[in-house]
Each structure stands twice: as C-alpha cells, then as structure tokens.
C-alpha cells in the first residue's frame with residue numbers, strides 16, 4: 001500500500017477517527033472468498049463506518065469488513081462474482097467506492113471545494129441576524145436571506161443527515177439537520193442560519209487540523225528524492241526515476257544529496273545525517289560495506305551504493321507503512337469513547353424529545369420554549385469533541401515519535417507506555433556496543449599454547465555471535481591459519497562445537513564446560529577472576545577437557561548510562577537479563593547503574609524472569625536485540641527492539657522499534673506516552689465537563705442555539721489543538 005496524501009475535505013464533525021476495526025459479519029470466510037479493497041473519499045468518520053457496516057452487513061456473500069478511516073480505505077472479504085453490488089450499496093449511502101487494484105496508484109483526489117458558498121453562507125447568516133435585530137426588514141426578507149445562507153453552507157450536511165436518518169442512524173449530520181429544520185419551523189430564521197454556518201466552519205477547521213496530523217507521517221515520504229543517478233551497463237551514469245530502479249543497481253550520491261534508496265556502500269566515504277530515520281541528526285560515518293537509507297542526507301563526501309530494496313520497500317517506506325497501520329488500530333481510550341457515544345447520542349436524543357413534549361403536554365409549558373430548548377439540546381448532544389479528541393491525540397503522538405526515530409506499532413503502546421514500572425534489558429548490543437574484543441588468552445597446558453588460538457578461531461569463524469566474532473577477529477589480526485571445520489553446530493546460550501582433523505572440539509562458556517562434566521575448582525577460580533572484571537570468558541575444549549581460555553570485553557555505550565539514569569528519574573526500575581555469566585552481568589550493571597542484574601539465562605529463563613515480575617504485580621517492558629530475547633520480548637507488555645533500521649524483522653515484529661541503538665529513546669518514549677495519556681484525559685474531561693455544564697444551562701432555558709454551537713465547536717477545536725500539541729514534542 002502506498003502512503004495516501006489527504007487533502008482538504010468537508011468531513012463530518014466526527015471525521016478522522018482511525019478505526020480500521022476488522023468487522024466479522026455473520027458469514028464466515030470460505031475457501032472461495034476474496035478481498036476487494038475500495039477507496040471511499042467520503043468515508044473518514046465513524047458515522048460513515050456505522051452506515052456502511054449496517055448496509056453491507058445485510059448484503060449476502062459479504063463476510064468481513066476492514067475499515068481504515070485514516071486512509072479512507074475499506075477492505076471487503078466476500079464471495080460475490082463481482083463487486084458491483086458492493087459499489088451500489090455504498091452508492092445508495094451517497095458515497096462513491098473506487099476499487100483499488102494492487103500497484104495502481106491512487107486516483108487523484110477530487111478537486112478542492114469552492115470557498116464562495118461558505119462565504120455566502122456567512123454573509124447571509126450575519127445579514128439575517130442584523131436585519132432581525134434592527135427590525136429593518138419584514139420577516140419574509142429575513143427568511144429568504146437565512147434560507148440562502150442555509151442552502152449554500154449546509155446542503156452537504158442536510159444530504160448526509162437525510163441518508164443517515166433513512167438508515168435509522170442518528171449521527172451528527174442528522175442531529176444538525178433536525179435542529180436547523182426545527183429552528184426554521186418555529187420561525188427562528190437567523191439562528192437556524194447562524195447555527196448551520198458555524199457548524200460548517202467548525203467542520204472545516206477540524207478537517208484541516210486532522211489533515212495536519214495525518215500528513216505529518218506521509219510528509220516523511222516526501223523526503224526521498226524522485227530521481228537518482230544510476231550506473232548503466234556501459235559504465236555511464238544516468239538520472240532515473242527512483243521508482244523504477246532495480247535491486248543490485250549501483251547508484252551514485254553527490255555531496256549534499258539525499259539518498260534515494262536503501263543500499264550498501266560499494267565505494268567512497270562520507271558522513272550521513274540519518275535524522276529522517278533515527279531522529280538523531282549527528283552525522284554517521286559511512287564507508288564501504290555500511291548500510292545507507294532512503295531519505296537520509298549525504299554530507300560532504302561522495303558515495304556509490306548498491307541498491308538493496310525497492311523504493312516502495314525501503315526502511316522509510318516501511319516505517320511510514322507501519323505508522324499508518326498503527327494509526328488505523330483502535331487505542332483503548334478510543335474504544336471506550338466509541339462505546340460511550342453509541343449510548344450517549346441516542347440518550348440525549350430521547351431526552352430532547354422528552355424536553356420538547358412533556359412540559360408542554362403535561363405541565364402547561366409553552367410549546368415554543370420547550371421545543372427550542374430541545375433543539376439546543378440536540379446541538380449540545382454532538383459527541384464530536386469527545387469522539388475526535390482521542391484519534392487526533394494518538395495520531396499526533398505516533399507521528400511525533402516516528403520523527404524521533406521511535407516507531408510505535410499501535411496506539412495501545414503509546415497509551416499504555418506510561419504504566420510501565422519495570423524495564424528488562426538485554427546486555428549485549430543493548431547496553432553495550434555488542435562488539436567485544438579479545439582481551440586475554442591463557443593456555444592451560446604449555447603444549448597447546450601455539451595451536452589453541454587457531455583452533456578456537458576456526459570454530460568461532462563459523463558463528464556470528466559477538467563473542468565468537470571477537471575471537472575470530474583476534475586471530476585475523478595475528479594472521480593465524482584457519483582449519484576446516486566439519487559437523488559444525490551452535491549450542492544456544494553455551495557456544496559452538498565442531499570437528500577439526502577428526503577431533504571434536506567445543507568452544508563455549510562455563511555452562512558448556514559444566515554440561516560436558518569437565519569443570520574443576522581450579523578452572524573456576526581462573527574464570528571468576530576474569531569475569532569479575534566484566535569480561536566474558538569462553539574455553540576451548542577437546543574431549544579430555546579444557547585446553548585454553550579466552551576472555552573478551554565489551555564496552556558500555558555512553559548513552560546507556562544516561563538512559564538508565566533518565567529511566568530511574570521517571571520512576572522505572574531496571575533489570576538486566578543476559579545469557580552471559582552473572583559476574584560479568586553484575587560488573588556491567590554496576591558500570592551503567594542498573595538496579596539488578598541476572599546472568600546465565602537461557603531464552604526461557606529470560607521469559608521466566610518477566611513472568612516473575614508480572615507475578616509481583618509489575619508492568620514490564622523489555623528491550624533486546626537478539627533472537628535469544630524473542631520469547632521474553634513477546635511476553636513483555638511492550639517489547640522494544642533496538643537498531644531496527646538495519647534489521648529487517650525488528651520493524652515488523654517489535655511493539656516499539658527504536659531506529660538506532662540509543663537507549664535514551666526509551667525514556668523519550670515513556671515521556672511521550674505520559675504526555676499523550678494526560679492529554680487524552682484532559683480532553684475527555686474537558687469535553688464532558690463543558691457538555692454537562694451546557695446541558696444544565698440549556699435545561700434552565702438560559703442557552704441560545706448558537707451559544708450551543710459555539711460551545712460545541714469550541715470544545716471540539718480545543719481538544720483538537722490540545723492533541724496536535726504532541727506534534728511539536
């Protein structure tokens with residue numbers, strides 16, 4: 001799916017709730033089912049979702065609906081021979097459904113609406129109001145002026161309201177239409193016009209604000225250049241459209257140019273500002289073999305790189321896609337609000353009906369007064385502010401995070417992050433750089449002194465575990481010979497095994513030596529001494545026992561220390577979980593100030609550690625990078641993946657993906673989550689309090705209809721702007 005650019009539109013009051021909720025209808029999908037997707041420009045609001053859901057739900061052969069209101073896309077799972085009945089059904093609701101075919105770019109959005117009907121509506125409403133106050137014209141003139149105003153500004157509202165009513169649906173358009181019509185019927189012409197005009201204006205401002213939140217994400221995509229310079233078969237360089245460039249092509253980047261595609265540097269050297277991906281604008285050195293990302297900015301040097309991903313599959317494209325998906329998922333508060341408003345709106349409607357009928361009928365009330373109050377109630381009844389406040393806040397928060405290089409995979413995590421009180425961290429690559437170097441070598445017998453390093457390096461060379469890499473690299477530096485290894489095997493959490501010249505060797509940690517039953521107190525003494533210095537120790541063994549000992553040391557990232565401190569300031573406890581030995585774990589934990597450390601953990605032990613914390617009533621997040629963390633990451637309430645930009649799976653699988661390896665992004669996430677949740681609460685409280693206040697005033701007969709519209713629109717705009725504040729964080 002390509003990102004969709006949204007343009008101004010006259011959405012309804014409640015436009016923009018991102019709600020892709022998957023709706024399972026009574027029929028279950030069968031083997032012959034297929035999925036058809038449609039773009040429906042007019043569908044951007046839960047109001048329309050309800051309409052469509054009710055209509056298509058009655059259509060035989062339709063099994064499942066998937067709504068993505070943010071992008072105005074509807075997915076229908078069905079077994080109909082053609083999509084015509086679906087298109088027709090949607091048409092009967094006054095909306096147009098355009099089938100989307102894979103790979104075909106979205107149709108141009110409809111031309112912008114003219115502004116003059118709205119202006120005319122405003123002038124008319126004001127004119128009617130003035131004429132009425134000054135008694136300058138007879139009633140019929142005022143009526144005509146008001147009518148012109150209502151028709152030029154509110155025809156769309158009337159149309160939508162009528163369709164909703166026909167489908168027995170009480171949405172804001174229906175409420176507004178009833179209120180305005182009611183006002184006309186009791187002769188309140190100027191007010192009817194003013195109400196319709198103010199409502200239309202409020203809608204417009206709202207729609208524009210929502211577009212801003214939506215576009216914050218798709219705007220990222222515009223950071224990739226349209227063209228790139230590609231090498232041809234004859235060695236010449238040609239400017240080509242980025243979209244058509246194939247995998248493996250060689251692209252040249254000039255100083256100061258933006259990178260067009262993801263790739264791997266094949267020549268040259270430069271520094272790159274990766275802020276569009278990682279949110280970190282400190283330039284990163286790039287040279288042959290390093291990865292470059294579409295959308296990032298090359299600085300002084302020149303580079304050539306080999307394309308590793310098509311334009312629509314670049315890291316940036318996948319980030320944007322992930323954020324759009326996240327915007328589509330309903331956050332918990334939103335579900336609450338949706339449920340609330342399905343009860344609230346009809347309840348207020350019934351209440352209004354009661355207010356209009358009961359006092360005049362049974363308590364000698366004046367018909368005019370009470371109908372008027374009932375109409376004002378209808379205006380107040382609009383749950384828009386409430387419905388709109390949540391999505392706009394979440395969408396803004398997700399966008400703000402993405403710009404910081406924090407990819408949040410759903411509003412749930414953004415909303416829930418503030419609840420975390422414990423963070424479990426993996427050691428290698430998360431707290432440390434994950435690039436250990438060999439620091440010590442000790443032969444346990446004089447006769448293996450010379451042969452052991454080459455044997456160890458031969459085994460290590462077959463593994464990409466950081467500890468193995470360190471040993472292999474040390475051998476490369478010393479130009480040691482490498483042996484052929486047969487029957488190589490990696491032993492998770494322990495080390496590796498393989499045959500060299502017919503002899504079986506093991507290279508691994510203390511646990512491995514224990515498992516093989518080859519340990520001794522004398523050996524442990526040597527091990528512990530090194531481990532207490534924060535080094536990881538592995539041993540080379542043949543079948544008779546340990547031959548030599550290698551220690552490697554990893555360095556702690558400066559940013560980790562700061563991140564831990566920030567987490568503690570936020571009141572979050574930290575716990576290090578590592579497969580490495582306990583002594584090393586504790587030494588490293590002490591260096592960065594982590595509260596607790598547990599070592600010698602297998603992947604299942606890490607999972608168990610998370611369970612234990614849950615058992616104590618904690619809300620636990622986990623951050624890791626390796627596969628050995630996968631079960632624990634999945635079990636944690638929020639699983640954070642590090643350095644996601646370079647790894648393909650992390651973006652897809654983690655709950656929250658940090659685009660680089662800077663742990664400080666986690667406290668940043670927590671802070672953003674806290675702000676989001678407090679804005680959500682502010683907005684709901686604001687909306688409810690003002691509504692309650694207004695209901696009271698109205699009931700007491702002190703409110704006029706356009707005060708009601710002002711209040712309603714005021715709250716709606718207030719909550720929208722409050723939500724948009726997150727974009728600036």
Ligand SMILES: Nc1ncnc2c1ncn2[C@@H]1O[C@H](COP(=O)(O)OP(=O)(O)OP(=O)(O)O)[C@@H](O)[C@H]1O
Nearest residue numbers: 426427428463465467468493494495509578579580
């Ligand atoms: N392929 C390997 N080569 C060498 N040593 C290994 C290998 N696999 C595991 N080990 C040893 O086992 C220990 C635990 O490994 P494991 O992969 O479970 O955790 P880790 O990656 O070191 O630490 P963390 O859990 O913090 O990521 C390592 O510290 C290392 O001593």
Ligand SMILES: [Cu+]
Nearest residue numbers: 514519520524
């Ligand atoms: Cu031992």
